[in-house]
Structures are given as structure tokens and as C-alpha cells.
Amino acid sequence: MxxxxxxIGPQHPALKEPESFSVTLSGERIMAFSARLGYNxxxxxxxxxxxxxxxxxxxxxxxxxxxxxxxxxxxVQAVEEIAGIKIPDRASxxxxxxxxxxxxxxxxxxxxxxxxxxxxxxxxMYTWRDREIVMDILAQITGNRVNYGMNTIGxxxxxxxxxxxxxxxxxxxxxxxxxLYYITVATSERTVIERLSGVGVxxxxxxxxxxxxxxxxxxxxVDRDTRRDDPYAAYDRIKFKVITDDHCxxxxxxxxxxGELMEAYKIIRQALKDMPEGPITVKAPRKIxxxxxxxxxxxPRGEDLHYVKSNGTEKPERVKVRAPTLxxxxxxxxxxxxxxxxxxxxxxxxxxxxFSCTDRMTIIKxxxxxxxxxxxxxxxxxxxxxxxxxxxxxxxRLNEKLKKAxxx
Amino acid sequence: MSLVKKxxxxxxxxxxxxxxxxxxACNACDIEIVxxxxxxxxxxxxGVLLKGTPRHADIILCSGPVTKxxxxxxxxxxxxxxxxxxxxxxxxxxxxxxxxxxxxNVESGIDxxxxxxxxxxxxPASPKAIIDGVVKLLQSLEESEK
Amino acid sequence: MTTREEAxxxxxxxxxxxxxxLVRIQRExxxxxxxxxxxxxxxxxxxxxxxxxxxxxxxxxSDDGTRYEFIYHMARPKGDMLNIKIYTPxxxxxxxxxxxxxxxxxxxxxxxxxxxxxxxxxxxxxNRYPLSDDWPKGEYPLRKDWVxxxxxxxxx
Numbered sequence: 001m002x003x004x005x006x007x008i009g010p011q012h013p014a015l016k017e018p019e020s021f022s023v024t025l026s027g028e029r030i031m032a033f034s035a036r037l038g039y040n041x042x043x044x045x046x047x048x049x050x051x052x053x054x055x056x057x058x059x060x061x062x063x064x065x066x067x068x069x070x071x072x073x074x075x076v077q078a079v080e081e082i083a084g085i086k087i088p089d090r091a092s093x094x095x096x097x098x099x100x101x102x103x104x105x106x107x108x109x110x111x112x113x114x115x116x117x118x119x120x121x122x123x124x125m126y127t128w129r130d131r132e133i134v135m136d137i138l139a140q141i142t143g144n145r146v147n148y149g150m151n152t153i154g155x156x157x158x159x160x161x162x163x164x165x166x167x168x169x170x171x172x173x174x175x176x177x178x179x180l181y182y183i184t185v186a187t188s189e190r191t192v193i194e195r196l197s198g199v200g201v202x203x204x205x206x207x208x209x210x211x212x213x214x215x216x217x218x219x220x221x222v223d224r225d226t227r228r229d230d231p232y233a234a235y236d237r238i239k240f241k242v243i244t245d246d247h248c249x250x251x252x253x254x255x256x257x258x259g260e261l262m263e264a265y266k267i268i269r270q271a272l273k274d275m276p277e278g279p280i281t282v283k284a285p286r287k288i289x290x291x292x293x294x295x296x297x298x299x300p301r302g303e304d305l306h307y308v309k310s311n312g313t314e315k316p317e318r319v320k321v322r323a324p325t326l327x328x329x330x331x332x333x334x335x336x337x338x339x340x341x342x343x344x345x346x347x348x349x350x351x352x353x354x355f356s357c358t359d360r361m362t363i364i365k366x367x368x369x370x371x372x373x374x375x376x377x378x379x380x381x382x383x384x385x386x387x388x389x390x391x392x393x394x395x396x397r398l399n400e401k402l403k404k405a406x407x408x
Numbered sequence: 409m410s411l412v413k414k415x416x417x418x419x420x421x422x423x424x425x426x427x428x429x430x431x432x433a434c435n436a437c438d439i440e441i442v443x444x445x446x447x448x449x450x451x452x453x454x455g456v457l458l459k460g461t462p463r464h465a466d467i468i469l470c471s472g473p474v475t476k477x478x479x480x481x482x483x484x485x486x487x488x489x490x491x492x493x494x495x496x497x498x499x500x501x502x503x504x505x506x507x508x509x510x511x512x513n514v515e516s517g518i519d520x521x522x523x524x525x526x527x528x529x530x531x532p533a534s535p536k537a538i539i540d541g542v543v544k545l546l547q548s549l550e551e552s553e554k
Numbered sequence: 555m556t557t558r559e560e561a562x563x564x565x566x567x568x569x570x571x572x573x574x575x576l577v578r579i580q581r582e583x584x585x586x587x588x589x590x591x592x593x594x595x596x597x598x599x600x601x602x603x604x605x606x607x608x609x610x611x612x613x614x615x616s617d618d619g620t621r622y623e624f625i626y627h628m629a630r631p632k633g634d635m636l637n638i639k640i641y642t643p644x645x646x647x648x649x650x651x652x653x654x655x656x657x658x659x660x661x662x663x664x665x666x667x668x669x670x671x672x673x674x675x676x677x678x679x680x681n682r683y684p685l686s687d688d689w690p691k692g693e694y695p696l697r698k699d700w701v702x703x704x705x706x707x708x709x710x
Contacts, residue, residue, distance in 0.1 A: 034681065037661075039477045040432045041684035043511035046695050050510075059507050065436025065532060081581070109439065128446045135443075146436040146532050211610060211658035229633035230583055294584060294627060294635055296611075305627065307614045322612035322627075322662075330658050378461070477686040512695050512702040513685070 021332075021348070025341060028387075033336045035329055048319035053079055053288060056316065057151055060306075063321060065146050066109065069095075069102045070299035071306070071321065072151045077232055078295035078308035079153050079316075083288050091155035092234040093275035097168070098142070098150050099233065099297075100264040100271075104175065105134040106300035107257045107264075110352045111182060114254065117346045118195050119385035119395045122402040123185075130178045133171050140164055155281030165272055172265045179261045185402075186254055194393050196251035200335040200347035203248055210331045213324050214302020215260065216351045218244045219252035226298035237274065240267050250350040257352075286314050299324055301352050325353050342387035345380050421546050423455035427465035427489070431482055431518065433472030436532035437499035441469055444535035451539055454546070462488035467545070469538075473501040473508045474515035486522045494525040494545060498538060503527045558634060559585055562605050569600055583634045594640045598626065598652065601638070606630040610652070613662035615670045617698045622647045622670060642672070644697070651676040669696040 024032040044063060048056050061072040073095055080087060108131040115123030135145045141164055142148035150156050160168070186192055202212065207220035217224060225242040227235040243259035245252040288310040297304045302324030311317040328351040335347050388394070430438050444451045445458060459465050462485045474482060486495070497518045500506035505516030518524050528541035556564070562585060563577045570593055578586045590597045601607040607628035614625040626638045642649065649666075651674050652659045664683040666672040671694040685695075694700055 036681045038684040043513040047511045065434040318616045320614040
């Protein structure tokens with residue numbers, strides 16, 4: 001059969017990121033896949049060398065707008081290690097609470113995006129509505145919905161008072177109730193299970209070999225979570241479960257994320273309860289003594305690694321960031337092997353690509369023919385939804401059902 | 409003003425179709441743009457609809473400081489949009505480059521590449537600010553067509 | 555009682571005597587080999603196959619003005635990291651690919667090529683990362699002597 005390679009242009013609405021992937025097709029079957037990354041490359045590592053450590057706290061926060069706390073925390077942890085600074089316990093707990101709040105907003109965001117990709121649009125509306133509960137809490141505690149500015153070298157900049165504590169606990173109860181509902185939808189609705197099972201399969205040994213991290217890896221049975229294995233902030237003092245799954249497919253990746261949501265509510269409750277009184281910051285020097293440190297953090301998407309080298313001045317010598325998506329994007333080719341075009345959007349979306357952590361693009365080529373057909377992401381998404389509709393996997397009924405059950 | 413132009417303007421103001429283009433942003437503004445379309449903020453009540461292709465869009469909502477890789481595509485997308493078209497720079501990065509303004513792979517703002525009709529600052533620009541900005545743009549269209 | 559980190563250090567020095575003063579335990583779960591030299595490949599194999607540091611997290615390339623430093627950040631399941639360093643001259647820098655054992659290394663090696671101009675022996679054709687196709691040849695942004703053209707000073 002004639003091979004077709006389709007370029008998926010760098011502007012597609014669903015992922016909201018400019019990126020290029022190259023897909024070679026034989027009919028509907030995907031024969032090969034490659035990614036050309038680089039669209040979001042800004043030159044941050046170099047810029048870090050030209051800014052003070054404090055300025056870099058704000059710069060690293062803006063590497064990614066979804067896991068911004070992840071990057072700024074990973075950065076300050078490295079600097080604190082080099083300078084021999086031990087932050088107050090209360091600050092550790094506050095960092096942990098913000099981390100988990102970030103994980104919650106990120107996973108709810110992902111659930112909505114995943115729903116959108118497969119035509120389950122009411123899920124997008126409801127998860128993003130629930131997500132607003134978290135955004136409100138974050139804005140209350142930190143002053144901003146995104147890019148919280150909570151971290152400083154030596155601790156955190158704002159405290160959590162009793163009023164805010166009460167509000168957070170109320171929010172956790174509300175969200176837990178909503179998430180249980182989403183778990184029910186994910187595990188008992190036939191349409192969801194059919195649509196996501198056996199899609200984007202990444203066998204355990206390939207997940208290990210290719211270095212998959214976060215929920216993508218854990219859904220293939222890779223039992224790794226930086227919070228447990230290489231603890232930071234207050235995670236060494238908090239009991240929580242690392243969620244793994246053996247489905248090795250998009251369905252598994254969904255289960256892991258909703259499972260992590262449930263754990264996040266528990267972690268936040270524990271942290272609020274155990275958080276000791278005391279200062280939230282210690283003084284840090286402007287000039288950081290010469291040294292180096294490797295800091296790791298479990299961002300919503302997986303392990304985030306920051307390496308910092310200092311030279312005794314106010315500015316770092318070198319800052320290296322390895323965001324989780326850079327590790328996971330290398331597994332997508334394997335996931336799409338022998339898959340079909342209709343699955344491409346959800347498989348890519350299922351690694352929860354934070355391409356601004358990395359950067360991205362999408363290109364499709366037609367093999368066997370000279371012509372490069374261009375298919376916008378929106379067309380790919382529609383193609384996928386219609387392809388499955390023809391197979392009897394249709395979300396219209398479920399969309400209606402959810403609308404009725406959730407009078408907004 | 410001709411009748412046809414009046415109708416076209418009325419249509420643009422009553423129901424603008426927007427295209428969302430990320431020029432290398434960190435995503436914060438992009439997520440806030442999508443959030444502004446969800447029921448809580450509901451940009452759709454102003455008739456604003458998100459469209460996937462430049463050929464159907466009246467307004468392009470740009471985020472990001474314009475990395476070198478996105479510069480040409482941004483120009484191309486702009487050129488593909490039919491007149492009349494409007495460009496909204498969402499977020500501090502698209503207004504001026506933001507924290508990335510002196511980074512080596514960045515142009516520092518949308519207006520270095522295409523003409524901008526409205527600037528919505530913020531890091532990120534909140535959904536309320538985005539709605540405010542878009543509504544102001546629509547109002548100014550109404551004013552200018554009077 | 556020996557810690558896990560000390561056990562790893564001892565095993566490394568036992569196998570590679572010259573590492574005597576080059577293995578450094580910075581803190582719990584952080585071990586550095588400050589210069590693996592010519593034995594890098596064998597040390598990497600030993601670390602990943604015998605000591606369990608089978609995960610490659612990242613490769614950091616830096617320019618200190620006089621030479622290039624490469625750090626291979628390895629990890630094992632219990633969270634310990636072994637960070638192995640090697641050095642090359644700044645100009646004409648070349649390292650051998652490790653993608654045969656660690657396929658995930660490709661993207662990090664491409665990054666070294668783009669940002670520092672390092673030649674990776676044994677790495678085949680592939681998409682460059684992260685710079686654009688029209689990035690000027692011979693311009694390596696992460697080099698210490700590389701300055702952005704028409705750089706505006708802060709505050710102007």
C-alpha cells in the first residue's frame with residue numbers, strides 16, 4: 001500500500017504549542033514517527049548565567065507555565081544545597097503544599113485536554129471548572145493563578161494563615177468528591193475504556209530502556225517517583241502511595257493521573273496538619289560559594305532535573321534544566337509503532353507534553369508520494385473522532401449524560 | 409461606508425472568530441486563553457469562537473516572545489488571515505519579550521514581526537484581562553466604524 | 555555500617571584504582587566522579603551493569619573557558635545519583651555516543667552538538683535540537699565567549 005507522510009503544522013489548537021512531528025503512513029497505519037523539537041527554545045540556560053540567583057528564581061519559574069513551581073523549586077533546592085542552606089521546616093511543608101496544588105491543577109487540565117482530543121468535550125468543561133477551585137486557592141495563597149513567586153533562596157515568601165488553611169481543606173473535600181466521579185467515569189464507562197485501551201502501548205521494558213518518567217512511565221509499571229526515591233521538601237515526612245499501573249497504554253496513563261489526584265488531596269491534608277509553626281525563610285547570601293548540585297523534583301509530568309554550578313559570584317556559572325517531557329517524547333515513536341493515525345492526537349496528548357519545558361513541533365509526510373499534504377491538528381483530531389465513531393465508539397451519549405448529571 | 413462593509417463589520421464585532429497561536433510561550437498565557445473560553449469566564453458569550461485555521465479567523469491571539477523558529481510561521485499565518493484582521497498580543501512576553509527579552513533565540517515581542525492591534529500585559533494575562541482586552545478591541549472596532 | 559553511597563565508592567575504586575581521589579560523596583544520594591578520563595566507557599558500563607546506575611537522566615555540557623566538561627547524570631532505583639564527568643578541549647571537541655546502550659541519550663547529545671559544537675562519534679543522522687534550521691553555522695550559544703549579537707543592556 002502507498003505510504004503517506006503527513007506534516008502536522010506547527011499551529012494546532014488542542015495542544016496550544018508550536019511543534020512538528022513527522023508521521024509516515026501506510027493507509028491508516030503508522031509506519032514511522034519522528035519529532036523535530038525546538039520551537040519553544042528561548043535560550044534560558046544561557047540567560048541564567050547573566051542574571052542573579054534571585055532573578056533566576058523568577059526566570060526558571062517561567063520555563064513552563066503549568067509546572068512553574070516545579071522548576072523554581074528544583075532550582076532553589078540546588079542553590080540551597082551548594083550554599084549549605086537548610087530551610088525552615090515550615091517552608092518545606094509550604095513548598096510541598098504548593099507542589100501538590102500544582103499537580104492537581106495540572107492533572108485536571110490534562111484530563112480536560114484528553115477529553116477534548118477524543119471528542120469527550122463535556123469532560124473538558126467540567127474538569128476545567130473544577131480546576132478553577134485550585135486556581136482560586138493558589139491565587140489566595142500566592143497572589144497569582146500561575147507563576148506563584150512562592151520560592152526564594154532560603155525558603156518561601158508567603159505564609160499560609162488559618163483562614164487559608166480552612167479554605168484549602170474545604171477545596172480538597174470538594175475536589176475529592178469530583179475526582180471520585182471522574183474515576184467512576186474512567187473505569188466504568190465503556191466508551192472511555194474502549195477508546196483508550198490498547199492505544200499508545202509502551203511495554204515495560206521499552207519504558208525503562210527509553211527512560212520514561214512520571215505518569216507515562218508509571219503507567220507502564222515503572223515504579224519510580226522522585227518524591228519517594230529522592231525526597232525533597234517535606235516528602236520524607238509524609239505518607240503517600242506511588243501510583244503505578246500495568247496497562248501500558250493511554251488508559252493506564254489516565255488511571256495513574258486520577259490516582260495521583262486522590263493522593264494529592266491526602267498529601268495536602270497531612271502537610272497542613274503536620275506543618276510546624278516557625279519562620280518561613282532563612283537569610284541567604286547574594287554570592288553563592290563555588291560548588292555544584294543536582295536537584296530533582298517530581299513535576300506533574302515526571303522527574304525534573306536541575307544542575308547548578310556556582311563560582312562564588314552573584315550569578316551562576318551554569319544552569320542545566322532537563323524537563324520531564326524531553327525524556328518522555330522519546331517514547332512516543334514506540335507508542336505509535338503499528339498504531340493508527342486516528343490515535344495520534346491522544347497518544348501524544350497522553351504523555352502530557354509540556355513542550356515549553358522542552359519545545360515542540362508537528363509535521364506529517366506522505367510516503368511514496370512527492371507531495372507533502374498538510375493536515376492541521378484540528379483535522380487530525382476530527383479524523384480520530386470520526387474514525388472511532390464509525391467503529392461505534394461515540395462520545396455523544398456520554399457528553400449528554402455528563403451534561404445532565406452536572407448542571408453547571 | 410458601503411452596506412457590505414457595514415454588514416461585515418457588524419459580523420466581526422458580533423461574532424469574531426479567533427485563532428490562537430503560540431510563538432514559543434511557556435504555556436501560562438495559552439492555558440489562560442483556553443480558560444477564558446470555559447464556562448467560568450465564558451468568552452463565548454461575546455460571540456467569540458475559537459477556530460483552528462487562519463483562513464476563518466478575524467482575530468489572532470498570540471502568546472509568547474516569538475522564538476526564531478516561530479517567526480516565519482507567525483508571518484505566514486498572519487498573511488493567510490483575510491482582511492479585516494486584528495492581532496492581540498496576550499501576555500507580557502508577546503508585548504515586549506517579558507523575562508525573555510534578551511534571550512538569544514527570541515525576537516522580543518509580536519510587534520517585531522506583525523502589527524499589533526491590542527496589548528494585554530500580565531504574566532500570565534489572566535482570563536479577566538484577556539476578556540477585557542478583547543472586548544476593548546471589539547468596542548474600538550465599533551467606534552471606528554461609526 | 556557502610557552506606558549505599560560508600561559501598562558504591564569502594565566498588566568503583568576497587569575496580570578503577572586511579573579513581574582513588576576522584577570519587578566524591580557530596581551528600582546522601584549524590585556521588586560525583588570528578589574525571590573519568592580515558593576509562594569513561596568502562597566506568598559507565600560498570601556503573602550501569604554492576605552497580606545498578608542504569609538510568610541516564612541527562613547529559614550536561616559546559617564550557618569553563620579553558621575546556622569543555624560533560625557530566626553524565628546516572629541514577630538507580632533507590633534515588634542515588636552517580637554524576638560522571640569527562641573533559642575535552644574546547645575546539646574540535648568530540649565524544650563517543652552512548653546511544654547504543656542508552657537510546658534516550660540521543661536528544662542530550664544533539665543538544666551538545668547544537669549548543670557547544672561537540673562532534674558525537676557514532677551518532678547517525680537525525681533532527682537537530684534545539685536550534686532552528688537557519689541558525690548560523692559555527693555559532694554555539696553556550697560557549698562562554700559567545701555573545702548575542704546586538705545585545706541590549708538591562709534597563710535600556
